[in-house]
Amino acid sequence: MAGNIYGLDLGTYEIKVYDERKDEIWKEKSAIATKNQTEIFAVGDEAYAMYEKAPQNIEVLFPMQGGVIARFCDMQNLLENLLRKRQFFGSEYVIAIPTDITEVEKRAFYDLVYHSSARAKSVSVVERGIADAIGCKIDVYQTGGVMILNMGGGTMELSVLAYGGIVMNRLLKFGGEQFDQEIINLVRRNRDFLIGRKTAEQLRRTFGIFSEDTKSKMQIAGRNLILGLPQRTDISIGLVRAALKEQMDDCVDAIQTMIQRIPPDVLRELKKNGIYLTGGMANLRGIAEYLEESVGVRVSTVDYPELCSMNGLREIIQDKKRYGRLTYSMLDKGYRWLE
Numbered sequence: 327m328a329g330n331i332y333g334l335d336l337g338t339y340e341i342k343v344y345d346e347r348k349d350e351i352w353k354e355k356s357a358i359a360t361k362n363q364t365e366i367f368a369v370g371d372e373a374y375a376m377y378e379k380a381p382q383n384i385e386v387l388f389p390m391q392g393g394v395i396a397r398f399c400d401m402q403n404l405l406e407n408l409l410r411k412r413q414f415f416g417s418e419y420v421i422a423i424p425t426d427i428t429e430v431e432k433r434a435f436y437d438l439v440y441h442s443s444a445r446a447k448s449v450s451v452v453e454r455g456i457a458d459a460i461g462c463k464i465d466v467y468q469t470g471g472v473m474i475l476n477m478g479g480g481t482m483e484l485s486v487l488a489y490g491g492i493v494m495n496r497l498l499k500f501g502g503e504q505f506d507q508e509i510i511n512l513v514r515r516n517r518d519f520l521i522g523r524k525t526a527e528q529l530r531r532t533f534g535i536f537s538e539d540t541k542s543k544m545q546i547a548g549r550n551l552i553l554g555l556p557q558r559t560d561i562s563i564g565l566v567r568a569a570l571k572e573q574m575d576d577c578v579d580a581i582q583t584m585i586q587r588i589p590p591d592v593l594r595e596l597k598k599n600g601i602y603l604t605g606g607m608a609n610l611r612g613i614a615e616y617l618e619e620s621v622g623v624r625v626s627t628v629d630y631p632e633l634c635s636m637n638g639l640r641e642i643i644q645d646k647k648r649y650g651r652l653t654y655s656m657l658d659k660g661y662r663w664l665e
Protein backbone atom coordinates (compact mmCIF):
# COMPACT_ATOMS: atom_id res chain seq x y z
CA MET A 327 0.00 0.00 0.00
CA ALA A 328 1.38 3.42 -0.95
CA GLY A 329 2.33 5.79 1.88
CA ASN A 330 -0.04 8.20 3.48
CA ILE A 331 0.26 11.96 4.04
CA TYR A 332 0.43 13.22 7.62
CA GLY A 333 0.16 16.74 8.95
CA LEU A 334 1.93 17.27 12.29
CA ASP A 335 1.69 19.99 14.92
CA LEU A 336 4.15 19.06 17.64
CA GLY A 337 2.95 21.16 20.55
CA THR A 338 4.41 21.55 24.02
CA TYR A 339 1.16 20.24 25.54
CA GLU A 340 -0.29 18.07 22.80
CA ILE A 341 0.81 16.48 19.54
CA LYS A 342 -1.82 16.79 16.83
CA VAL A 343 -1.81 14.62 13.75
CA TYR A 344 -3.84 14.82 10.56
CA ASP A 345 -4.19 11.55 8.65
CA GLU A 346 -4.98 12.26 5.02
CA ARG A 347 -6.16 8.78 4.08
CA LYS A 348 -8.71 8.64 6.88
CA ASP A 349 -9.31 12.40 6.75
CA GLU A 350 -9.19 12.59 10.53
CA ILE A 351 -7.37 14.61 13.18
CA TRP A 352 -6.26 13.06 16.44
CA LYS A 353 -4.25 14.31 19.38
CA GLU A 354 -2.18 12.89 22.21
CA LYS A 355 -0.33 14.53 25.08
CA SER A 356 3.34 15.39 24.45
CA ALA A 357 4.53 13.04 27.19
CA ILE A 358 6.61 9.89 27.40
CA ALA A 359 7.10 7.65 30.44
CA THR A 360 10.36 5.74 30.79
CA LYS A 361 11.09 2.91 33.20
CA ASN A 362 14.49 2.78 34.91
CA GLN A 363 15.64 5.41 32.40
CA THR A 364 16.02 2.74 29.73
CA GLU A 365 12.69 1.31 28.66
CA ILE A 366 9.70 3.14 27.16
CA PHE A 367 6.81 2.43 29.49
CA ALA A 368 3.99 4.55 28.03
CA VAL A 369 3.50 7.36 25.54
CA GLY A 370 0.97 10.15 24.90
CA ASP A 371 -2.21 10.33 26.98
CA GLU A 372 -1.30 7.15 28.83
CA ALA A 373 2.03 8.64 29.95
CA TYR A 374 0.37 11.94 30.93
CA ALA A 375 -2.18 10.08 33.07
CA MET A 376 0.77 8.75 35.11
CA TYR A 377 2.28 12.21 35.69
CA GLU A 378 2.50 13.08 39.41
CA LYS A 379 1.28 9.56 40.24
CA ALA A 380 3.98 7.24 38.88
CA PRO A 381 6.27 5.14 41.12
CA GLN A 382 9.88 6.25 41.51
CA ASN A 383 11.36 4.07 38.78
CA ILE A 384 9.01 5.58 36.19
CA GLU A 385 9.77 9.06 34.95
CA VAL A 386 7.27 11.08 32.93
CA LEU A 387 9.06 13.45 30.54
CA PHE A 388 7.83 16.30 28.36
CA PRO A 389 10.20 16.40 25.39
CA MET A 390 8.85 19.69 23.96
CA GLN A 391 9.63 22.87 25.90
CA GLY A 392 8.74 26.42 24.90
CA GLY A 393 7.52 25.26 21.48
CA VAL A 394 10.81 23.59 20.47
CA ILE A 395 12.23 20.08 20.76
CA ALA A 396 14.13 19.98 24.03
CA ARG A 397 14.78 16.21 24.18
CA PHE A 398 15.30 15.01 20.64
CA CYS A 399 15.56 11.23 21.22
CA ASP A 400 12.59 11.15 23.62
CA MET A 401 10.50 13.13 21.13
CA GLN A 402 11.48 10.81 18.29
CA ASN A 403 10.56 7.75 20.38
CA LEU A 404 7.27 9.36 21.32
CA LEU A 405 6.32 10.20 17.75
CA GLU A 406 7.39 6.82 16.37
CA ASN A 407 5.35 5.03 19.01
CA LEU A 408 2.27 7.13 18.33
CA LEU A 409 2.49 6.70 14.58
CA ARG A 410 3.43 3.02 14.67
CA LYS A 411 -0.22 2.07 15.08
CA ARG A 412 -0.84 3.52 11.62
CA GLN A 413 0.53 3.08 8.12
CA PHE A 414 3.49 5.40 8.57
CA PHE A 415 6.33 3.90 6.49
CA GLY A 416 7.24 5.79 3.34
CA SER A 417 4.67 8.54 3.96
CA GLU A 418 4.82 12.26 3.28
CA TYR A 419 4.86 14.67 6.20
CA VAL A 420 3.96 18.35 6.49
CA ILE A 421 4.97 19.90 9.83
CA ALA A 422 3.69 23.19 11.26
CA ILE A 423 6.60 24.95 12.99
CA PRO A 424 6.97 28.20 14.96
CA THR A 425 8.61 31.04 12.99
CA ASP A 426 10.54 32.93 15.64
CA ILE A 427 13.01 30.14 16.50
CA THR A 428 16.58 29.50 15.35
CA GLU A 429 17.35 27.67 12.12
CA VAL A 430 18.89 24.86 14.17
CA GLU A 431 15.65 24.50 16.15
CA LYS A 432 13.65 24.48 12.89
CA ARG A 433 15.95 21.90 11.41
CA ALA A 434 15.36 19.67 14.47
CA PHE A 435 11.65 19.35 13.51
CA TYR A 436 12.71 18.22 10.05
CA ASP A 437 15.37 15.79 11.27
CA LEU A 438 13.01 14.35 13.85
CA VAL A 439 10.82 12.89 11.13
CA TYR A 440 13.28 12.56 8.26
CA HIS A 441 15.84 10.59 10.28
CA SER A 442 13.33 8.42 12.11
CA SER A 443 12.34 4.82 11.51
CA ALA A 444 9.38 6.16 9.48
CA ARG A 445 11.64 6.40 6.40
CA ALA A 446 9.64 9.38 5.20
CA LYS A 447 9.19 9.86 1.48
CA SER A 448 9.27 13.63 1.94
CA VAL A 449 9.17 16.13 4.79
CA SER A 450 8.14 19.73 4.36
CA VAL A 451 7.38 22.48 6.82
CA VAL A 452 5.00 25.41 6.97
CA GLU A 453 5.00 28.35 9.37
CA ARG A 454 2.41 27.71 12.08
CA GLY A 455 1.00 31.23 11.76
CA ILE A 456 0.12 30.48 8.13
CA ALA A 457 -1.46 27.12 8.99
CA ASP A 458 -3.46 28.85 11.72
CA ALA A 459 -4.67 31.56 9.35
CA ILE A 460 -5.82 28.99 6.79
CA GLY A 461 -7.53 27.11 9.64
CA CYS A 462 -9.35 30.37 10.51
CA LYS A 463 -10.62 30.43 6.91
CA ILE A 464 -8.62 33.55 6.07
CA ASP A 465 -7.68 33.99 2.42
CA VAL A 466 -3.94 34.19 3.12
CA TYR A 467 -3.04 35.26 -0.43
CA GLN A 468 -5.51 38.15 -0.52
CA THR A 469 -5.50 39.55 2.99
CA GLY A 470 -3.63 42.83 3.35
CA GLY A 471 -3.09 42.43 7.09
CA VAL A 472 -4.31 40.18 9.88
CA MET A 473 -2.88 39.11 13.23
CA ILE A 474 -2.96 35.58 14.61
CA LEU A 475 -2.29 34.94 18.28
CA ASN A 476 -1.71 31.26 18.99
CA MET A 477 -2.02 30.73 22.75
CA GLY A 478 -0.65 27.28 23.45
CA GLY A 479 0.59 25.17 26.32
CA GLY A 480 4.17 26.45 26.31
CA THR A 481 4.15 29.45 23.99
CA MET A 482 2.20 32.41 22.71
CA GLU A 483 2.97 33.06 19.06
CA LEU A 484 2.08 36.37 17.46
CA SER A 485 2.07 36.51 13.66
CA VAL A 486 1.10 39.33 11.33
CA LEU A 487 0.29 38.10 7.83
CA ALA A 488 -0.19 39.90 4.56
CA TYR A 489 -0.42 38.60 1.00
CA GLY A 490 0.63 35.00 1.68
CA GLY A 491 3.60 35.76 3.93
CA ILE A 492 4.51 36.54 7.52
CA VAL A 493 5.30 40.23 7.97
CA MET A 494 6.15 40.04 11.68
CA ASN A 495 6.36 37.23 14.18
CA ARG A 496 7.23 36.85 17.84
CA LEU A 497 7.30 33.77 20.02
CA LEU A 498 6.74 34.38 23.72
CA LYS A 499 8.06 31.49 25.75
CA PHE A 500 5.14 31.14 28.09
CA GLY A 501 1.74 29.50 27.81
CA GLY A 502 -0.71 27.39 29.79
CA GLU A 503 2.05 25.52 31.63
CA GLN A 504 3.59 28.71 32.98
CA PHE A 505 0.14 30.03 33.94
CA ASP A 506 -0.39 26.83 35.92
CA GLN A 507 3.01 27.19 37.58
CA GLU A 508 2.04 30.71 38.69
CA ILE A 509 -1.14 29.30 40.27
CA ILE A 510 0.90 26.63 42.09
CA ASN A 511 3.34 29.28 43.37
CA LEU A 512 0.63 31.65 44.60
CA VAL A 513 -1.40 28.93 46.34
CA ARG A 514 1.81 27.80 48.03
CA ARG A 515 2.84 31.29 49.13
CA ASN A 516 -0.62 32.47 50.21
CA ARG A 517 -2.04 29.34 51.72
CA ASP A 518 0.96 27.13 52.57
CA PHE A 519 -0.73 24.54 50.44
CA LEU A 520 0.91 22.42 47.75
CA ILE A 521 -1.04 21.47 44.63
CA GLY A 522 0.00 19.64 41.47
CA ARG A 523 0.11 20.88 37.88
CA LYS A 524 -3.07 19.05 36.90
CA THR A 525 -5.00 20.62 39.78
CA ALA A 526 -3.74 24.07 38.78
CA GLU A 527 -4.86 23.42 35.21
CA GLN A 528 -8.29 22.35 36.46
CA LEU A 529 -8.61 25.61 38.43
CA ARG A 530 -7.65 27.69 35.40
CA ARG A 531 -10.04 25.84 33.10
CA THR A 532 -12.99 25.85 35.50
CA PHE A 533 -13.06 29.46 36.69
CA GLY A 534 -14.28 32.18 34.37
CA ILE A 535 -11.36 34.43 35.31
CA PHE A 536 -12.29 37.09 32.76
CA SER A 537 -15.85 37.40 34.07
CA GLU A 538 -17.12 39.76 36.79
CA ASP A 539 -17.48 36.81 39.16
CA THR A 540 -15.75 37.38 42.52
CA LYS A 541 -17.48 34.74 44.63
CA SER A 542 -16.79 31.34 43.05
CA LYS A 543 -14.75 28.82 44.99
CA MET A 544 -13.52 25.36 44.12
CA GLN A 545 -12.54 22.57 46.46
CA ILE A 546 -9.27 20.92 45.56
CA ALA A 547 -6.93 18.33 47.04
CA GLY A 548 -3.31 18.92 47.99
CA ARG A 549 -0.90 18.93 50.90
CA ASN A 550 -1.00 21.27 53.86
CA LEU A 551 2.64 22.33 54.14
CA ILE A 552 2.41 23.28 57.82
CA LEU A 553 0.89 20.01 58.98
CA GLY A 554 2.49 17.95 56.20
CA LEU A 555 -0.84 16.19 55.65
CA PRO A 556 -3.00 15.66 52.59
CA GLN A 557 -6.10 17.85 52.81
CA ARG A 558 -8.88 19.45 50.81
CA THR A 559 -9.26 23.21 50.70
CA ASP A 560 -11.28 25.89 48.92
CA ILE A 561 -9.52 28.12 46.40
CA SER A 562 -11.23 31.32 45.33
CA ILE A 563 -11.47 32.70 41.83
CA GLY A 564 -9.68 35.86 43.04
CA LEU A 565 -6.51 33.92 43.88
CA VAL A 566 -6.41 32.29 40.46
CA ARG A 567 -7.09 35.61 38.76
CA ALA A 568 -4.24 37.25 40.68
CA ALA A 569 -1.87 34.43 39.67
CA LEU A 570 -2.58 34.94 35.99
CA LYS A 571 -2.55 38.72 35.94
CA GLU A 572 1.16 39.32 35.31
CA GLN A 573 1.39 36.95 32.37
CA MET A 574 -1.81 38.26 30.81
CA ASP A 575 -0.32 41.77 31.11
CA ASP A 576 2.86 40.56 29.37
CA CYS A 577 0.72 39.13 26.60
CA VAL A 578 -1.17 42.42 26.14
CA ASP A 579 2.15 44.35 26.16
CA ALA A 580 3.55 42.07 23.46
CA ILE A 581 0.49 42.64 21.23
CA GLN A 582 0.66 46.40 21.75
CA THR A 583 4.39 46.51 21.02
CA MET A 584 3.87 44.54 17.83
CA ILE A 585 1.01 46.79 16.74
CA GLN A 586 3.29 49.83 17.21
CA ARG A 587 5.86 48.30 14.85
CA ILE A 588 3.55 47.19 12.04
CA PRO A 589 4.01 49.10 8.76
CA PRO A 590 1.11 51.63 8.45
CA ASP A 591 -0.55 50.08 5.37
CA VAL A 592 -0.63 46.64 6.94
CA LEU A 593 -1.90 48.15 10.20
CA ARG A 594 -4.82 49.79 8.42
CA GLU A 595 -5.90 46.43 7.02
CA LEU A 596 -5.24 44.68 10.32
CA LYS A 597 -7.56 47.07 12.14
CA LYS A 598 -10.28 46.09 9.65
CA ASN A 599 -9.64 42.34 9.87
CA GLY A 600 -8.78 42.15 13.56
CA ILE A 601 -6.89 39.59 15.62
CA TYR A 602 -7.71 35.86 15.56
CA LEU A 603 -7.10 33.78 18.66
CA THR A 604 -6.06 30.16 18.23
CA GLY A 605 -4.47 27.49 20.46
CA GLY A 606 -5.97 25.73 23.47
CA MET A 607 -5.75 28.76 25.79
CA ALA A 608 -8.16 30.61 23.49
CA ASN A 609 -10.81 28.34 25.06
CA LEU A 610 -10.64 30.42 28.25
CA ARG A 611 -14.06 32.00 28.55
CA GLY A 612 -14.05 35.75 27.92
CA ILE A 613 -10.40 35.99 26.84
CA ALA A 614 -11.26 37.46 23.41
CA GLU A 615 -13.35 40.23 24.99
CA TYR A 616 -10.61 40.95 27.55
CA LEU A 617 -7.91 41.26 24.86
CA GLU A 618 -10.18 43.33 22.62
CA GLU A 619 -10.76 45.80 25.43
CA SER A 620 -7.06 45.91 26.34
CA VAL A 621 -5.61 46.47 22.86
CA GLY A 622 -8.50 48.22 21.12
CA VAL A 623 -8.61 45.95 18.07
CA ARG A 624 -11.40 43.46 17.29
CA VAL A 625 -10.48 39.97 18.56
CA SER A 626 -12.27 36.78 17.47
CA THR A 627 -11.92 33.09 18.26
CA VAL A 628 -12.79 30.03 16.21
CA ASP A 629 -14.46 26.82 17.33
CA TYR A 630 -11.93 24.27 18.64
CA PRO A 631 -9.06 26.78 18.55
CA GLU A 632 -6.54 24.10 19.64
CA LEU A 633 -7.17 22.33 16.31
CA CYS A 634 -6.98 25.45 14.17
CA SER A 635 -3.46 24.84 12.83
CA MET A 636 -4.43 21.22 12.11
CA ASN A 637 -7.46 22.35 10.13
CA GLY A 638 -5.08 24.62 8.22
CA LEU A 639 -2.67 21.74 7.58
CA ARG A 640 -5.61 19.66 6.39
CA GLU A 641 -6.47 22.33 3.81
CA ILE A 642 -2.82 22.62 2.75
CA ILE A 643 -2.49 18.86 2.28
CA GLN A 644 -5.81 18.50 0.47
CA ASP A 645 -5.27 21.47 -1.84
CA LYS A 646 -1.59 21.18 -2.72
CA LYS A 647 -2.05 23.13 -5.91
CA ARG A 648 -3.26 26.20 -4.06
CA TYR A 649 -1.20 26.00 -0.90
CA GLY A 650 1.84 23.93 -1.95
CA ARG A 651 4.01 27.02 -2.36
CA LEU A 652 3.52 27.96 1.28
CA THR A 653 5.37 24.81 2.33
CA TYR A 654 9.09 24.22 1.89
CA SER A 655 11.62 21.49 2.39
CA MET A 656 14.58 22.11 4.64
CA LEU A 657 16.73 20.56 1.93
CA ASP A 658 15.96 23.58 -0.25
CA LYS A 659 18.95 25.64 -1.28
CA GLY A 660 18.59 28.15 1.54
CA TYR A 661 18.97 25.48 4.18
CA ARG A 662 21.78 23.39 2.68
CA TRP A 663 24.41 25.14 4.81
CA LEU A 664 23.11 23.22 7.78
CA GLU A 665 23.82 19.81 6.29
Ligand SMILES: Nc1ncnc2c1ncn2[C@@H]1O[C@H](COP(=O)(O)OP(=O)(O)OP(=O)(O)O)[C@@H](O)[C@H]1O
Pocket residue numbers: 336337338339340341392393477478479480481482501502503527530531604605606607608609610611631632
Ligand atom coordinates in the same frame (compact mmCIF):
# COMPACT_ATOMS: atom_id res chain seq x y z
N1 LIG B 1 -11.18 24.38 27.49
C1 LIG B 1 -10.03 24.91 27.88
N2 LIG B 1 -10.00 25.92 28.78
C2 LIG B 1 -8.85 26.45 29.18
N3 LIG B 1 -7.61 26.05 28.74
C3 LIG B 1 -7.58 25.05 27.84
C4 LIG B 1 -8.77 24.43 27.35
N4 LIG B 1 -8.43 23.46 26.46
C5 LIG B 1 -7.06 23.48 26.41
N5 LIG B 1 -6.57 24.42 27.24
C6 LIG B 1 -5.15 24.74 27.48
O1 LIG B 1 -4.50 24.96 26.25
C7 LIG B 1 -3.14 24.56 26.36
C8 LIG B 1 -2.80 23.67 25.19
O2 LIG B 1 -3.03 24.35 24.00
P1 LIG B 1 -2.45 23.81 22.63
O3 LIG B 1 -2.88 22.41 22.42
O4 LIG B 1 -2.77 24.81 21.58
O5 LIG B 1 -0.88 23.86 22.97
P2 LIG B 1 0.32 23.18 22.23
O6 LIG B 1 0.14 23.35 20.74
O7 LIG B 1 0.52 21.81 22.70
O8 LIG B 1 1.50 24.10 22.77
P3 LIG B 1 2.46 25.13 22.03
O9 LIG B 1 1.74 25.64 20.82
O10 LIG B 1 2.69 26.20 23.04
O11 LIG B 1 3.71 24.38 21.74
C9 LIG B 1 -2.99 23.82 27.67
O12 LIG B 1 -2.31 24.64 28.60
C10 LIG B 1 -4.44 23.57 28.11
O13 LIG B 1 -4.57 23.60 29.51
